[in-house]
Every structure is written in C-alpha cells, then in structure tokens.
Amino acid sequence: DGGITQSPKYLFRKEGQNVTLSCEQNLNHDAMYWYRQDPGQGLRLIYYSQIVNDFQKGDIAEGYSVSREKKESFPLTVTSAQKNPTAFYLCASEKREGLGEQYFGPGTRLTVT
C-alpha cells in the first residue's frame, strides 16, 4: 500500500538538543510539506519542497531545518533555537499538479522538557 510514514509516533527530548523527525512517502509525489499543529491554531506551514534538492520556508521556519536529497524523504530537524518545540508535527505530500490534494502522515508528537 502506498502512503506516508512518520516515525516515531511519540518523541521526547531534553531542552537544548536537536531532534530529527522522519517522513517517508512511496506515492511518487513530487511535493512534500511539514506542518506544525498546536491546539486552537490549526496547521501552520514550516517548510515545503516541490522538487528534490530544493525547498522553501513556510510561515514559521525559524528554528527548523530540512533536507530533500531523495524524492521519497523529507526529514525535519527541530533545532535548539526553536523556542517552543513541543507540538504535533505532520508531514504531507502532493503529486505534481495535485491541485491541493495533500496526503498526510499520522504525525509525530514531540515533547521537549
């Protein structure tokens, strides 16, 4: 079955540590996205990539970094510079000319203490 996988489902880190969240898709989609979800705030776009080796900042990119070395993979690193990293992180993908139909992974809940 094709889909998007995110791992792990729950992640705990100490303040000051960088952490990398995994996102893999086997849908052969060109575009991939990272969102952050906080209670009462909906989804906010962190970074997106429309093609391999290229990515753009979204609305809340500060304190985050990404890479897109392979079409299937779009890992997100939450750095120690992110002031409030505890959140639910969602990865999504979309085929070229997908017209807004994004496919989401199950999410990773990150808790930083």
Next chain:
Amino acid sequence: GDSVTQMEGPVTLSEEAFLTINCTYTATGYPSLFWYVQYPGEGLQLLLKATKADDKGSNKGFEATYRKETTSFHLEKGSVQVSDSAVYFCALRRPTGGGNKLTFGTGTQLKVEL
C-alpha cells in the same frame, strides 16, 4: 494575506442530527477550497473540494458549496453518526502566486453522541 475562518468548537450533536460547520475565507482571486478531516491521533484526510464558484463538493454524505458572493464554503451533513466525531479543517489554495501552499482554518471539533 489569505485567511480562513471557521466556527469555534466543539460542536456537540446527537446521532442523526443535521450538521453545519461554517467556513468563510479571504483570498486574492479565485482559490480552490477544501475540507479536511482529522480523526483522533491521526493525520488529516481530504474530505471534499471545490475549485470554482458554485461547485459542490461531496463525499461520504458531506457536502459543501463554493459561494463566491459570500466567500463561504460551509460543510453540511444531513444525518451525522458517532463515527463522524473528528476535527474538521477548512482550507484554501490560491490558483497562482501562493507557492502551492494550503492555508488552513483553526479546525472545528465535532462530537456526536448516541
């Protein structure tokens, strides 16, 4: 900039009740409009979409009509079930100049009770 406004939740209904979740938007041009649904502990799934004025999107008994004159895309269902309990997100995408990004509303939680 683009924005989507949804009614605040939670919305609590009895099974078989009629559902309306309001959504209005602000955007340049003629955006495409979407409803996504998030079941507990999961990612989002596309529920329905409409790409031009007066289009009606429908799926699984849910419907929404793109109303350009009122900049609205309200979600409706005639008879809800307990299994419809979830968070519903309205979203838009501009046809050009938006970098293919979706702009989401804050979500409306629906709770359906027996």
